[in-house]
Amino acid sequence: MGTGYVGLVTGACFAELGNQVTCVDVDKEKILQLKKGAVPIFEPGLEEIIHRNRGSRLSFTTDLAKAVQASDFIFIAVSTPPGKGGEADISNVKAVAVGIAKAINRYKIIINKSTVPIGMGDVVTQIIIKHGPKDVSFDVVSNPEFLREGSAVADLLRPERVVIGATRRTAAQKVAEIYKPLHSPILITDLKSAEMIKYASNAFLATKISYINEIANLCDKVGADILQVTRGMSYDSRIGGQFFNSGLGFGGSCFPKDVTALVQIGKSSGYRFRILPDVLDINDYQRKLFVQKVQKAVGNLKGKVLAVWGLSFKPNTDDMRESPALTIVPALKAKGAKLKLYDPVSMGKARGLFKNVKFAKTPYEAAHGADAVLVLTDWNEFKQIDFQKLKGVVRQPLLLDGRNMYDPQEMAEKGFEYHGIGRGEVTNF
Ligand SMILES: NC(=O)c1ccc[n+]([C@@H]2O[C@H](COP(=O)([O-])OP(=O)(O)OC[C@H]3O[C@@H](n4cnc5c(N)ncnc54)[C@H](O)[C@@H]3O)[C@@H](O)[C@H]2O)c1
Known part of the structure; x- marks a missing residue:
């Protein structure tokens, strides 16, 4: 769900690993371009992977319901842009959760890859309980994404770590199976800790940059x-x-x-x-x-x-x-x-x-x-x-x-x- 930098690279790389993947987006033009074979973003190595898998293991659609029903695992990778007060705008994640709830037809694992506020896993669970059928079970899992633009394909295929947060360990283990071929360390945590790991990591890296920029500014003053x-x-x-x-x-x-x-x-x-x-x-x-x-x-x-x-x-x-x-x-x-x-x-x-x-x-x-x-x-x-x-x-x-x-x-x-x-x-x- 969401075919942007994260969704498209994840979808393409999961297809490359041998999975059957459907990339979903609300952006009709983007999906049309992808169906025609055009790749909407520049990311080294991505075009080759898409072309290798398109039409066999990798497909593109705007039909969320159909994609949900055909899938065992549903990755949410929609944008979470800044809201008016700087908070993450989670409306796209909520909209996708409602869409999943309305289409869900059998047990699914719903995995959140978007960067979302701590506690969002519970929000998604509640949305699906509220809007979904009573007799279908599901698990919500957090799997924050750490890829870097510019080396996204390499990062996805050789991650330094994979973090999977879940309420039920069996659900996390099923998601871990998808990543097993990558031979990377897989860390299973509770839902909220996984959501926090993403923010804490990005904020730490940003702090490192600002810190060294201050030292650089002082270097200019003192001649170092x-x-x-x-x-x-x-x-x-x-x-x-x-x-x-x-x-x-x-x-x-x-x-x-x-x-x-x-x-x-x-x-x-x-x-x-x-x-x-x-x-x-x-x-x-x-x-x-x-x-x-x-x-x-x-x-x-x-x-x-x-x-x-x-x-x-x-x-x-x-x-x-x-x-x-x-x-x-x-x-x-x-x-x-x-x-x-x-x-x-x-x-x-x-x-x-x-x-x-x-x-x-x-x-x-x-x-x-x-x-x-x-x-x-x-x-x-x-x-x-x-x-x-x-x-x-x-x-x-x-x-x-x-x-x-x-x-x-x-x-x-x-x-x-x-x-x-x-x-x-x-x-x-
Ligand atoms: N870009 C990165 O380097 C990066 C790295 C790690 C994590 N993330 C996180 O991953 C998430 C996605 O980021 P991105 O850079 O891929 O964003 P993006 O803007 O490139 O792509 C998001 C896609 O989601 C689609 N979308 C929005 N609402 C939708 C809906 N209701 N249903 C289906 N599709 C919908 C948009 O049309 C767009 O194509 C964000 O939460 C971001 O913080 C991004």
Whole structure:
């Protein structure tokens, strides 16, 4: 139920494992496209899996009732966007639960993969009891999803852990059977703990990013290099070296929404988080700070031409939800800058989101005549830039690297004024 980033990747990968899968969505256009063989999202490896399984083990429909009746396991993977007060909007999950209740014809296991407030498993159970037939039994299970966009297929086929929360252990064990071929650790918990594991994990990772961004900001002030600092920290096994990328902060459809939702869950449960509001605040500040850095390096932005490289919230995805570009581009435009945008895959989506900007077909075209080049997403393509060629097309060799992709010393040697995040200031052209 729900054929988005999670639902489509899960459905395709479960089909690849040999299961018979029907992907359901309310979005008629999306289902029509998928039936024709078009894949609506960019995710490495996904298209091949879909094409291999489409028509045999994998099908697409808008007919929820038919899909429910034909299935033993029903995975809910619909969107749970932020509500007005920041809480998770669970209306899609509720709507699907009512749909399942009305169609249920024999014992089913209903598995929630959407990220939902703690206690949602009980809500789904109550909905099905209320709207469903009295003589059909079912189990509701929580199976939070930890895949990362950009490596979703690999994450789904080789998960670091599978969490399954249930009231009845036998139901959890049946769901565990689906995951057995992956040979990953499977953790069976109670329903609420499984729901909490998802939020607690995302909020922890977001905290790690905001923490290291604060240290990076201080590195800029005192002249230390955040990359050397994090390398030095990472040897401590209690700290570890992963997910320490200082830059423009976290984005995407999950971290900002899940941290905000956890703060709200705290509030409605009578607990006030101290740390998480600051995590969000620091994240917003990283974007503002970058705009200030651009202004400081370029001077008055009125009429200045800025090349923007990277629009998606991270590499290897076309997803622009909560991407730093969504706040940085308008902020620079408001200061009078003329913007030329380039992204390897999200140009289609970007055209619908940004007005009065130019779109370029290559990073060099974006940089043509630019007063500065701004890196907002660390796409691999930007690692292979020919800096001689770049120097030949820009108006001045000024590089503001929001993702710390390049080495300040190397950039200075290539004749670029370079500003990273927490790399100290190298001005040498
Ligand atoms: N995107 C991620 O990286 C990720 C990772 C882990 C968990 N999650 C969680 O998984 C859930 C889904 O996220 P997503 O990124 O796949 O969302 P998405 O917006 O890409 O896809 C959700 C899909 O659900 C469909 N939908 C909405 N209401 C429906 C209904 N009543 N019946 C059938 N389909 C319906 C939408 O049309 C859409 O296609 C969210 O709770 C999210 O927090 C997302």
